[in-house]
Amino acid sequence: MPVIVQKYSGSSLSTIDKMKKVAEAVVNKKEEGNKVVVVVSAMNNTTDRLINLAKKISDEPDKRELDVLLSTGEMASASLLAMTIKEMGCDAVSYTAYQIGMRTVGDYGNSLIADLDDRAINRSLRKDKVVIIAGFQGINWLGDITTLGRGGSDTTAVAIAVKLNAICEIYTYADGIYDIDPREYKYARKLEEIDYEEVIELTSLGAQLLHLRAIELAQKYKIPIHVRLSFSDVKGTVIKEVNTMNMESKPITGIATSDEDVAVTIKDIYSDINIISNLFEALASKKINVDMISQTAPIDGRVNVSFTIPKENIETCLNIIDDFAERENVYVDKDIDKFSVVGIGMKSTSGVAARMFKLFSDNGIEVKMITTSQIRITCAIKQSDKQKAVDLVIKNFRHQ
Amino acid sequence: MPVIVQKYSGSSLSTIDKMKKVAEAVVNKKEEGNKVVVVVSAMNNTTDRLINLAKKISDEPDKRELDVLLSTGEMASASLLAMTIKEMGCDAVSYTAYQIGMRTVGDYGNSLIADLDDRAINRSLRKDKVVIIAGFQGINWLGDITTLGRGGSDTTAVAIAVKLNAICEIYTYADGIYDIDPREYKYARKLEEIDYEEVIELTSLGAQLLHLRAIELAQKYKIPIHVRLSFSDVKGTVIKEVNTMNMESKPITGIATSDEDVAVTIKDIYSDINIISNLFEALASKKINVDMISQTAPIDGRVNVSFTIPKENIETCLNIIDDFAERENVYVDKDIDKFSVVGIGMKSTSGVAARMFKLFSDNGIEVKMITTSQIRITCAIKQSDKQKAVDLVIKNFRHQ
Known part of the structure; x- marks a missing residue:
């Protein structure tokens, strides 16, 4: 029976009503014949509320104690979701970091997952329970509670998927990853799949997609991540290792711009x-x-x-x-727009940068600065040229 | 160096400002040359807020998960108090139940303390840290979080005092235990000391003094409990084994009445x-x-x-x-007032009941029902006679 690890963000759990919708989705997934593990973030605003309390005490609250405080947010949402699922007649159990031996190394507030003990999880899955895990938290070698940094629940979910060799689904407020910000560009197109490297580049460029370390961890263990919309069956975007040999006609996967x-x-x-x-x-x-x-x-x-x-x-x-x-x-x-194109296909398609600069030059777009990586080209252009640049790249480089 | 276990209730920790006052008191106690362990309840209203969330899910939320949820309240206040103390330049560390191996048996929501592991506490005390413990919570043999029942932080404090052979101070909104409710009777007098048995009887009669099991535990291990006012140096009331041989002139320690x-x-x-x-x-x-x-x-x-x-x-x-x-x-x-007198001195003073009934009879107070224990006499009287009965007993039985 396939094991699915689902991760729900704080916005999907912000009220008890939303929590009930998440519970329904989880129970449905289970009734379709899957074993389901759910990783939860804190209910929206909880983490901010807790940080504000701590800030009343100190501008720089003690890091060990701040982690204890923050970890309560995910414990609360895990227990509430488990209650909700049980109330629907489906057996469920919540686990905190120490209950699954989620061992971490490194600093409080930004610790790294070293390993976890999946025995309790597997025991509960064998008993046909839905397992709910408090994300974002771990236990270091001192037995202290640590947190993984903002967005760390994504990394919790991937770590558990790695350990269980499971399918990993990250549910969020967006229905997938687009080739350009869909809030700004109507012709933005949802990607069926995207390579780990591309997501890492786009995230570094400021796109708020997933916790960066979640992607790096998934890449290391070759675990695909399915990014999809909460409370919906629509297929989202799968982050995976993309075979670049098939990509010659699509050198560019995504575009990111910034006027910051x-x-x-x-x-x-x-x-x-x-x-x-x-x-x-x-x-x-x-x-x-x-x-x-x-x-x-x-x-x-x-x-x-x-x-x-x-x-x-x-x-x-x-x-x-x-x-x-x-x-x-x-x-x-001050008239700078950082315009970046990212694509794993660039590795196997030579001359993408040259083609792009020629395109810009032919159309009167001044390129002020340039930096590149193996799969990314970033150039600084005038802000007034941004729309034209996006149009040109979409028209000329997007796989039709 | 003496070890002091202090317990602060939720009302003493309800705001960050109050928490700072608690922190000052703790640091003072330490600077006087004591090792200090502090047991905290959840900030006032936190527990109710969490219960209300759970009640939105179910009238009877799953008990295991409710305990996970409720335990976050004490974790949060423990971490916040530790931060506050550290901010004052005094080293401090918070511990949750699992970090001090606070093992429990029995039901979720009302578990009993079996044992605890004091190694982490002692290690931190040796390093000159103030140790803050999240009260009210434990871990059962399954590794599940359990809670000790409402008021259970008192019992946490006593259990730790027993283990460390420490002085136990319970800080609360009252400055001690009175021979009669001081909110109702001006001539109420604060008791310097009171026997465990007397507190148990008074608590059973509805006086909201301490968690009953805290007193029973303290009695079992003969640990005195000093009940005293938060943010104050005034001596409160010490609950201890009182030598009844010195008590002949004071057969009655306290009076409790109820018209419920x-x-x-x-x-x-x-x-x-x-x-x-x-x-x-x-x-x-x-x-x-x-x-x-x-x-x-x-x-x-x-x-x-x-x-x-x-x-x-x-x-x-x-x-x-x-x-x-x-x-x-x-x-x-329906015209019933349960009028009770409690006193360990009754064990060695015969005829207290007879003297009291004679006093009532001489003064026209009708006694409708009577029950007694070895250290308590309860009688049902008319509600209109209550004040007269209190006056008579105070005048004739109180040690002047």
Whole structure:
């Protein structure tokens, strides 16, 4: 009998009424002849409510104790969902992290799953029970409660699916993953499948899809993740290892754009790796997230360096730069849209970047900066060109 | 260095501001040179809020899952108090039931403490940390979370004090135990000490002092409990084994009254122990709590039986009696006050009951029913006589 691990997010469990709908979906899945394990997040707003309580005590609450506090949110929703399923006449049992030996390593608030003990889960599945697991939490070698970081319940679900060699379904407010944000672009198209690498790139670009570590874990153990809409039977998107040999006609899987950054250029800085690395270290020490970086080849021992940073960090950034360069040599470009295309198909399709730049150039789109990875091309363009760029890429690169 | 186990109730922890006051008191106690273990209840209203959530799912939520849900309340307050103490610069650590191996037996929702493992607590005390324990919860042999019943955190505190051979302080909204309810009687006097048995009797009479099992546990291991006011240094009342040899001049420790009951009398019922026990069984099956029972000696094979029951059960009770007697033989007296005096001194002072009845008789107080235990006399009197009875007993029996 197939084992299915389902994960429900806090928005799907925010009220008892929604919880009843989740319970119905779970019971249906079981009655179709599956063994079902459900991983739950805290009910919406619970985690924020708990964090606010802790913030009343301290701006930086003790991390060990904060994890104890936060873990109660998932315990509560797990027990409530188990009650709801039992009330429907279907046997169910909830487990906390320590009850399934969900061992973690690393920091409080951002711990990593080391292993888990699936004996209790299997025992309950054999007894025909639905098993409900409090997500997001683990126990470290000291026996302390730890949490996996925001969104960590996704990773709990994948870890359990790995251990049970089960099908993994992540239910959320979206019905799948689209090639471009469907809230902004009507012609956005839902993807049937997407490669782990592509989701990792898109997530790094700011798309809020899944907990990044969930995808990395699924990739490591080759467990497909089915991302789908809560309370619905519609097929969503399967994240899996995609065979790139079949992908030549579809080099681009998804597009992500962001207007949250500005570009900073420093002219005529000494071409000394120490100076430049000191600059980026100084920015990092203020937690400024530097993204695209490009540097021109040196002329007379001097180079131009450009990089993008989040808008809100510009003042802090300029103050830091004052230690490295004269203000008159520093240029800030606020008219920046980071335009990224991601596709595992690029690995086997050469010249995608060249084709895209030619397309932009033919259509009068100025490309200000460029960075690439093996499966991603990001360029900074004018914000007014964003729509045109999206249209062109969809028209020319999307598999029809 | 003395070890002190302090227990704080939900009303002392209901806001972060109150929690800060508790934290200050704890830190002071530690700086006076004590090792301090603190047992906490859930923040006020948390338990009710959680129960209400569960009641939205079912009138009778699954008991195992309800215990998981309720246990989160104490986890949250334990972690928040530990954070607060750490924020004040004093090291602290919270523990849940499973982290201190608080093993329980018996039913979910009303489990009994079997044992606990004090190693983690002692390790932290040796490291000079304040130890905060989530009260009210345990782990049974299945590894399931159980709760100890309402007020169970008192019992957690006593169990830990027993294990650590520590001083036990229960902080509450009252500054101690009084010989009569101080909210009703101005001349109520706080007791310096009171015997375990006396507290057990007073609690059974409806005084809401402590979790009954906490007192029984303390009595078994002869651990004194100091009941005292939160956020105050005022000495409260110590519950301990009182030497009755010194008590001859003080036969009565406390007075309790209740107007919540009515008296039912059945005339001329057959003097057959089967009939009478069937009657009381039928009442018990409807969860009617029968208290005072008295039966006259049989005349011509028939007896009169009187008993008191809670007011609100009278209709149910009369319906049950219909199976045993004619309505015309059943009398209901609603003008009943249950007046009880409790005192361990009665064991060594003979004639207390006789002296009291003489006092009542001399002053025109009609005694309708009487029941006694070794350390308690309860009589049913008219409600209008209650104040007079209290005055007389205080004047004639209280140690001046």
